Amino acid sequence: MKAAVWHDIKDLRVEEIQEPNVSSGQVKVKVEWAGICGSDLHAYSDGLSLEPHPISGQKPPLTLGHEFSGTIVEVADDVTSRQVGERVAIEPLIYCGECDACKRGYYNQCGKVGFVGLQRDGGFAEYVIIDENMAHVLPENVSFEEGALVEPTAVSFYAVRESKLKAGDSVVIFGAGPIGLLTLLSVRAAGAAKIIVVDLSEERLEKAKELGATTVINGMRDDIVETILGLTNGGVSVAYECAGAQPTMTHAVASVKQGGQVMAIAVFAKPIAVDMGQLLFKAADITSTLAYRHVFPEVIDMISTGRLDVKPVITKKIELEDIVEEGFNQLINDKKQAKILVKPSNN
Template identity: 65%
Template sequence: MKAAVWHGMKDVRIENVEEPVVNPGQVKVKVEWTGICGSDLHAYHHGIGVQTGAPHPISGEMAPLTLGHEFAGTVAEVGDGVTNVSVGDRVTIEPLIYCGECEYCRQGRYNQCERFGFIGLNANGGFAEYAIVQPYMVHKLPAHVSLEEGALVEPTAVAFHAVRSSRMKVGDKVAVFGVGPIGLLTILSAKAAGAAQIIAVDVSDERLAKAQEIGATAIINGARQNTEEEILALTGTGVDVAFEAAGAQPTFTNAVSTVKKGGEVVVIAAFAKPASIDLMQLMVKEASVTAILAYRHIFPEIISLIANGTLDVKQVITKKIALDNLIEEGFELLIQDKSQAKILTKIQP
């Protein structure tokens, strides 16, 4: 079968690999659509944590491995003992790897597992014609939810978990710093949760236009405008919640400076290096900074919200490509063309 295999930094190859065999207690999925995530881009351009000779403690896999953790398809085969899905079911995959035994797993906080990992980063993933997953990762899709939408459940879960974990209430004012795919989905999630004012901040006019199209009530180009002054002018005293989805020092600084007294900054994006913070400003405001990692116990809710039209996630799709073109029209294009948001890859020929 064909797969996008990561061998090292700037070395992802579309190659023929052996089709995986399902073992007892496993599910084999025929993958139809896989989204490109920021972590896939990071793996391509900078490398990933899994290395040759260092297997993941749960999956046991090591490099080279197949990328991709935002994917959907149909169940092709089930191993002995699997009862929650059947061959032919249309499904999306919750790609978190966890042990189920550590303190955090026992508390239901499986995204905090001591041996946490991801399909597609710590085990073979969804940029392949077939993928092997655990039954707990498989969520059925209603008939009227497309497989393209199914591939967007995972990134939507990140954004919705951030909103649901925050202190945001119906009628609140929020700002979203960075409107790439996760930032755009955060806007959709905040809108669905009842935010009265949603301010989008970015340096790309194209992405800001998309943010306004999907529900931002105001947009600010941080490269040309004074973000702090603009947000204070729009809100009076600042926002109730600022979502940091850019992972950069300037946006984090602006997020802290534009939350109102008693407000909250929620960090969603991964930072490449440590960030500094004005603790005196935080203290004077009695504001807080929190962070989220992935999601937990949320896929069924996301699927329902997509099914009933509350979350129109199709709006963030800007391009669809073939697996053969993943490098040039996916990984490279996303770095060069900031008008792109979510690029989906068609896996089957």
């Protein structure tokens, strides 16, 4: 079968690899659509760990892709919860099931946590092997395209659920990439009143407006914080940091009101400074989330009932053969793109 395999930094190859087989407790999924994520770009440009993952035992070369949907085409003999023919969205976490965090149900905090598509062969392939409990059934009215958006939506939705946001609150979102946009949809669904979005790209801000931002601010301006404080009578309840940079974190801390909260969702590539004095003076808090746990069914329900319309976040659909040029390189160079979906097979 065809797959997009990571060999080395900037060396992603679409090549023929062996079709995988199911083992105990696993299902085989024919992938319909797979989204390209910021962490795929990070793996592409900066590299992956070359050590074998403690749970999957796999190390590069491996197939990328952790945001995907598909159809179950085979199940192992002992699988009882899933059936051939079911349309599913994949929850790609890998965890041990035995450590303290796992035993308490906090599987996203497993000491050995990993991802299908980063530490085990993933969804930029015709077929993927998945543990039966990580394949979530899609209702008829949720398309495979929307199914591929369930994973990144779960990241944002979980962060919003874990944040202090209450209906009627005002919020600011720093960063209008896919996670920022999906956070925007989630805070809207949760009842935020004013939703301010800050980004450096006018095209991304345009998209944020289309998705319901009440105010957009270009991050090049030097009065970002003053503007936010002015619009919100002294600060927002929650600032969502979806950019992962020093200036955006500094602005986030400065933008929250007394007792407010900074929720860090983005991955920070290097350590940054936080003005603790400012946080302390406002008795505000700063917190973070890693991925998600126990929310895929809710996210699928939110999409199915129309509470979260994720379709506008998809800006382009491509074939697997074109993934490097039309997918990865385009996302690195063209800020107009939000989510690009890849179709691994034509049949």
